[in-house]
Amino acid sequence: MTTAAAAPAGIGDGGELRRASGRLRRRLLFDRAIGWILLAAFAVVLFPLFDMLYWVSANALPTMSWxxxxxxxxxxxxxxxxxxxxxxxxxxxxxxxxxxxxxxxxxxxxxxxxxxxxxxxxxxxxxxxxxxxxxxxxxxxxxxxxxxxxxxxxxxxxxxxxxxxxxxxxxxxxxxxxxxxxxxxxxxxxxxxxxxxxxxxxxxxxxxxxxxxxxxxxxxxxxxxxxxxxxxxxxxxxxxxxxxxxxxxxxxxxxxxxxxxxxxxxxxxxxxxxxxxxxxxxxxxxxxxxxxxxxxxxxxxxxxx
Amino acid sequence: MVVEAPGDQPVPPAAGVLPAVDDAPARPPPSAARGSRWAWIGSPVALIPLLLVVAVAAVLVAASHFQDFGPSFWSTDYNFLPADSAASSWGIGAFLVGTGITAGAALVLATVLSLALSISIVVYLPSVPSRVLTILTNLLAGIPSVVYGIWGYVILAPYFALSLEPGLRDAIGWIPGFGGPASDIGPHGLLLAIVILTIMIIPLTTALMREALRGVPNDLLEAGLALGATRWEVARRVQMRSARLGIGSAVLLGFGRAIGESVAVAMVIGAVPMLPASLYAASTTQASFIFYQLDSAFFYPVLLRFLVEIAIVLLAIALVVNLFAQRLTQTEIATATTVGGAGGPAGR
Structure with missing residues (x-):
């Protein structure tokens, strides 16, 4: 893989991480860790969404009729x-x-x-x-x-x-x-x-x-x-x-x-x-x-x- | 042939968001249309929004009958005695404090979460997951505010009262606000209102921050990456820095939304017009109180006028916050050197 293909999404890919060592390795690991922490924010936000949708449907559907x-x-x-x-x-x-x-x-x-x-x-x-x-x-x-x-x-x-x-x-x-x-x-x-x-x-x-x-x-x-x-x-x-x-x-x-x-x-x-x-x-x-x-x-x- | 920059494409409206204030691309003055048929109705029609804002303010001012509640109007002492309204005290301090605490705390939480979401979407995730998560976040904006309120009241409140609040008190009760007595009037409280408000404004702040981050010119990102920076380093030192005015504007607009939310907050905060003893205590906000009290104020003209004056103060705060937010975005547009980086119409 050439460096020219390194689009933003490619930075921190597995290959780079395996080859990296020392300070660069630490930075790449930190970058990945942040990625996962940020992703956790979605859990916080999507739980209310799905819980509200589920709760309302579960209570409404059984009693609904024409x-x-x-x-x-x-x-x-x-x-x-x-x-x-x-x-x-x-x-x-x-x-x-x-x-x-x-x-x-x-x-x-x-x-x-x-x-x-x-x-x-x-x-x-x-x-x-x-x-x-x-x-x-x-x-x-x-x-x-x-x-x-x-x-x-x-x-x-x-x-x-x-x-x-x-x-x-x-x-x-x-x-x-x-x-x-x-x-x-x-x-x-x-x-x-x-x-x-x-x-x-x-x-x-x-x-x-x-x-x-x-x-x-x-x-x-x-x-x-x-x-x-x-x-x-x-x-x-x-x-x-x-x-x-x-x-x-x-x-x-x-x-x-x-x-x-x-x-x-x-x-x-x-x-x-x-x-x-x-x-x-x-x-x-x-x-x-x-x-x-x-x-x-x-x-x-x-x-x- | 002039090549249209992709940034000139219209962006479909995102959840609860008006497109940026002055994002109309530079274009020649519309001389072709001006001076033509229909031009004479021009300015008054363009200014319909202004007329409506002025009309809202004017009707409220008229409805207040310029009732003067004296200097104690700004105190925290509110006590309405239906039998003897002369002995009642009319201070809106407690309402301002409640509004400030709920909207402020909700905004801090929402800012942190929205930054995380928008950086995830813009910088980290590949395009398909980022699109799906964007749609899901926007769906949150589509749930009626009453449903938020009833969900908070029925589902969250028991959990808060039985687990979260005692747990917080034991763990960090030494921090002012986290140690006081709980609410004693059932499933109500400041903390619950803060959490509900946070969830409610996240779609708005996330969408605005996402657009702000996307607006950072690609040249800057590529320069950062070319120098060997990681994604996070680019996000923190390049994107967040160059989008800071847009992010600030998102925060202010989120604050404006939070102080104006009435129904959901009224359902979970408890409508107690006193200074709260702790974050667990029932309290009230301007918007939720004027929503909750209007039907009982019908037979008490003084109370009615007091509610209207709370509404006027709320309107004034909302408009000032909104103006500041608009000013931030305009400063950003004035200082931006490139507009080509938006990468086409940003997905909702």
Whole structure:
């Protein structure tokens, strides 16, 4: 083996270690030991992941049936249909809002805004992502539930959650559009495209997969977060027929189990089922993000070279 | 023909992470788009995020009714008497201390673990295991925070109360904080909250540190290796050193996430608004307290305003920490001489 082939991964290979002696041997041994110690960190981090996944599935699956998805909650029994419906309605509306605000703002930041405005807008986008979820919950509670007089409602929950999700959509849109290769712009304009034609037919198509990963990612975050919804959407164990009534969601059901002293027996089972369902949905979205970004990477490989 | 540096490719969002602050590659001013149709709606639309941040702050300030709790607002003395709110004392010190202890300790643990994970992934592991472990670490970010809370409350808490905490007290009880009395109100405590928070912020800090380490120019790594340095020596003396601002920014963003976490912490910390006697005692944080107390505050306007003021202080801290984090990343970008080392779109 020649030294020229020694890529980073090749350093500290068995062969080198066998040939080395003295101080170099000690250094190589130390290097390997560190490698194993660092690997141990994964055990610390992955144990909670697998334990949570196992614990939730083991408690949820035996009690789950078709009725879990289709029946209303009755007392401490029944199914989770109202909360599943509520989750889909609220996360769906929130996604629509986040896409509307985030894509528009990202588009203008990347393509139209003068550099100083774009800089300010990017800083603000990161700041918005840094606002704690519960603070957004307070914002939604006071502005929509109290001052606007909507009471606990699906709409108030969806708007609050949408604002929570906006910065992620915004930032991915901005990055995706800003990273469209210059050659694409020049080629489009050279062929006589108007600027808006270039944006709509060239730039946006190249950026779309990245924007979609951002949207899925924001949805996964929104599904898992109870803090913005607890005081805006409230809770309801019946399916909703309009957007102004209190609405139950999966993440709030899980919290209700904890908060309720009498929450054992079947109600506990409901909480586990809700946890299982939200994990499954979130993991599904994660897989979608992964597949999308893989496909995207393959597709772009040609574009960028 | 200008060759596009691989660093110009967009990076898909990693777990809970916004792409770096100002990673928009150098490009000509978008003169083609400016001045065209739709340009007139420009700046206001771009500034939607700013308007939202300002709106959140404004609504909270309005909701506080500018209630003045006097100088004792910054004391650690909090005692709400529903029957006689005039005799109540309103200090947010205990909340600040609880937030600081939980987020600070969780951040120390998470920083050590995340550094280990990201160095493993970037420097040591071959590409397939490193990809698999990256995906697994990111899955941790996909578990709803309520599930963390309930898992900590049901699974970890008994173990903590029966084994870990007595063991720690016997072993290192002489260290301040590790020796005091345990929590007497069931499965709650600071230590439990710290551990849960640590696990919760690890995906974020790991993803950010990974990107920071990956951003170190390959030339530097190759120079180190060519001089005969081992992987660890390169990681410690070259990568960690040149990525230190990115790592610092990751730490700050992790802190911002940790102070804002409300639901999971509320479920395991015990909501006791007093200075904790030890790490085993129940305590509270700003975020978890305002989450836990809002529904009982409904009939007490003063309590409601107090909660809102805690929220304002929390928001202010979160925004300042976030600004510092952004400043660090921008300094890094300004000082970076090469951008070609990212090695293509970094895998999630």
């Amino acid at each position: 009725g879990t998805l289709t029946e209303n909650q009755v007392g401490t029994g029944g199914g989770l249909y109202p909360m599943i419906q509520g989750t889909f309605v609220i996360v769906g509306l929130a996604t629509a809002l986040a896409v509307g605000l985030g894509v528009a703002a990202g588009f203008y930041t990347s393509e139209y805004a003068p550099p100083s405005v774009a800089r300010l807008a990017r800083i603000a986008g990161n700041l918005l992502a840094g606002v704690p979820a519960i603070v957004l919950g307070y914002f939604g509670y006071f502005l929509l539930v109290i001052y606007a007089g909507w009471g606990f409602s699906a709409l108030a929950g969806a708007i609050t959650l949408g604002i929570f999700m906006t910065p992620y959509v915004y930032r991915t849109t901005d990055v995706a559009l800003s990273s469209v290769p210059k050659g694409q712009r020049e080629a489009a304009l050279a062929l006589g495209a108007r600027p808006h034609q270039y944006l709509g037919r060239v730039a946006f198509r190249i950026a779309l997969p990245t924007v979609l990963t951002g949207v899925f990612f924001a949805m996964a975050l929104g599904l898992g977060e109870a803090a913005p919804l607890y005081y805006t959407a409230g809770f309801n164990s019946y399916p909703i027929s309009n957007l102004t009534s209190p609405t139950g969601t999966l993440s709030v059901v899980i919290y209700q189990f904890y908060d309720n002293p009498a929450s054992f027996g079947h109600f506990l089972a409901l909480a586990f089922q809700a946890a299982f369902l939200s994990i499954v949905i979130v993991l599904g979205l994660n897989v979608a993000v992964q597949l999308l970004s893989d496909r995207y990477r393959r597709r772009l490989r040609g574009l960028y070279q």
